[in-house]
Amino acid sequence: MARIDLNHIRHAYGPNPKSDKDYALKEVHHSWEDGGAYALLGPSGCGKTTLLNIISGLIHPSHGQLLFDGQDVTNLSTQERNIAQVFQFPVIYDTMTVYDNLAFPLRNRGVPEPEIDRKVRETLDMIDLASWANKKARGLTADQKQKISLGRGLVRSDVNAILFDEPLTVIDPHMKWVLRSQLKQLHQRFGYTMVYVTHDQTEALTFAQKVVVMYDGEIVQIGTPEELFERPRHTFVGYFIGSPGMNVMPVTLLGGMAQIGGHQVQLPSPAMPTAAGKIELGIRPEYVRLGRQGMPVKIAKIEDIGRHKIVRTRLENQEIAVIVGEGQDIPAEPHIAFDPKGINIYADSWRVGGQ
């Protein structure tokens, strides 16, 4: 296992990138810890797969260096980097048995048979497929096939990192949950460095210790699930994570107060930075209180999703979503109030203040 350093990496698919727009991946400069579980989260086309392919060596970055444990691997081929990868669609060797599938990477590297046998049996136990060892791989279900893909990485004890490229896309919903928890267990027991690409926030938040949110070729935030939820560094993170996403509204700052249309909201910290640009206030629906005090709103729609209700309200022309407990009733003349704990202030979409 290795620490991964992304040293000023940029990538453009075209030959002569001029402006920032030509880059599919804008500058990335980060260090990922040995044994960490990272999720790359973002919408399609945000550059997350490009970044993954740069790590695996399938793409050579236009600029910058990639280091594994301090060693420059930028110019090494995929084979030499000693990584494992699980793809979106199960990649297995159809004609081989499950056992041979797992033995394949070891045999290619000339490992002696007794050692192969030991490692393969160990891995089969890890991924719960021991009883399937002698079955042909082609007859298995999608989730078993994905486990084999994973197993081919696990069987090599010396891999630097295991990469996952949206591995649960073709898996049935109930098996997704099972696989995810098995994956997490494996990570906790054996401490692999794992990088997991997904566009599904639930997957990212449950799997990873650190979630890397990407947007438009940039990393907008790296943080624990809690940090992403409480303190989104960018309004995009606010929108993208949480269901429904964060309410973001344009405000003007006046001392310790924020002016929303005709209303004023008390900001948490007294010393708010004076920032230029477009100022917005972000607050998650979980921190908006619906009651008889505060700012008067109209209710547009109520969605009951079982555990709680999502109330879509309008404050003047601003839509604000509120989460209300299942038992709580909705007053005839609704008002909303913002919990100061949940207030974040953004200038040009980047977070400048809050609790």
Place this chain on the structure above:
Amino acid sequence: MSVQQDTLVRTSERPEAEQHRIDKALARKMRKRGDESKFWWLIPTVYIIFLMLPIYWLINMSFKTNQEILGTFSLWPQNPTLQNYAVIFTDPSWYKGYINSIIYVVMNTVISVLVALPAAYAFSRYRFLGDKHLFFWLLTNRMAPPAVFALPFFQLYSAFGLIDTHIAVALAHCLFNVPLAVWILEGFMSGVPKEIDETAYIDGYSFPRFFVRIFIPLIASGIGVAAFFCFMFSWVELLIARTLTTTAAKPIAAIMTRTVSASGLDWGVLAAAGVLTIIPGAIVIYFVRNYIAKGFALGRV
């Protein structure tokens, strides 16, 4: 555990320095793995040269006079002449052959695809009494040697008074083209989800309207591929076409063989006629080039 000294393996029992050397060797070995050789293009290039040489030779000859062909051996025409082509384009017995060939080939292609469409739909969507046997029986006709059928065809079409007509050849070629068209179209149709049919019926489409307006556009590439194959096999077939025609519908390919023996081997004209038979095929290939790869798999990969 006995381990060979030079196996490239990481094991914990080795000293650090040796492990390092092994790692490096393994990395070197892995670097070359799975990479394409730099000379991959050599094989298709040599193959294409092999394919093109005889065709080039034919073209080369078609621009030479008969004297030059027989007199001097040269890799390209010394005195290029269009005389051979002029002979073909001015003599009706030559150029009529082209028209005949094209007429029956097009007729055959249209008939084959039209009758194959509903049948392929039935095979791809429904199960019915004897469907599997019927399908296999159809395919066996593709295996029938034309030589076996040449004589009975002659008698059959004589009985109907169809000898020396275009439709006779077109119908006879249906023997191997219809099964092929059914097979290809069935492959493509099976790739279209059944939900599309059901949605159309729910939307109030009648079957014929659905088939023509929605389904056929969906399998347009399959129809193109099937038409290409029908064209190809009808165009290249000679044995049956020659048996069923005498003069009025005689295909160009058959006229060529006759002229070889009759006119005392005019190699130049023969070569020019040969070149002209290649051209329609080349044009058809050019138009379907983007479908060739998928088409040759008959929609079944």
Place this chain on the structure above:
Amino acid sequence: MEKTWNNKAWFMVLPVLLLVAFSAVIPLMTVVNYSVQDTFGNNQFFWAGAEWFDEVLHSERFHASLGRNLIFSAIILLIEIPLGIVIALNMPRKGWGVPVCLVLMALPLLIPWNVVGTIWQVFGRVDIGLLGHTLANLGINYNYVQNPMHAWFTVIIMDVWHWTSLVVLLCYAGLVSIPDAFYQAAKIDGASRWAVFRYIQLPKMNRVLLIAVLLRFMDSFMIYTEPFVVTGGGPGNSTTFLSIDLVKVAVGQFDLGPAAAMSIIYFLIILLLSWVFYTVMTNYDAER
């Protein structure tokens, strides 16, 4: 796909059925009819039973041309299938090279078969053909008209020239359907070039290879026009394959009975061998 049971589908198959019945069943019945009768001319026929079948099955001439045809088909398959695979593996996958390769390679497939024969007949001639002339200059006494070995060489190289592209295009179609992820996974697993072929490319080409083997076998077993134009079945009978022999008997000698019996035996052999190929390969496929 789940198919619904619907006997009305027969109506959709009906046009095909009628057409194929007209162009296959009636002629085939004529053949069967001839095969069991004898005639002394004047449209007078006598029941001959299995006499013609007996005669054909015991005729050395039939055995010889059957043997030649089997050897020919075997050589063709042994050359064209591996060669086609090797070429398909080395074809470009993207860029301008793809349409160029596809169009040029498909060209021989669309040349009328007798023109293919003519091209090679000319190409192999020592006096005016490039191949014959070159071989003669190399000091080889090349003469496909008189030397049976040379005639076989010419017929085989002509068939390779004519039909290898079909195998190439089929294999290529199988190869381009393999998602990139498979190659990437193979790289990550450190697979050698051979392992990539053996465990990724070959399994994906299975189905198209089956089609290729079947088509090439059937067509090479029915070959008539090309060798007829080049060698006319000679020198002697050395390149007289089944179809050529059949046409000689039926049209040349007008022995309808033996010709019909021979046709039926010939057709049955093709059906049988194709069926064996098909079942063996699909069973092998299912087992794996």
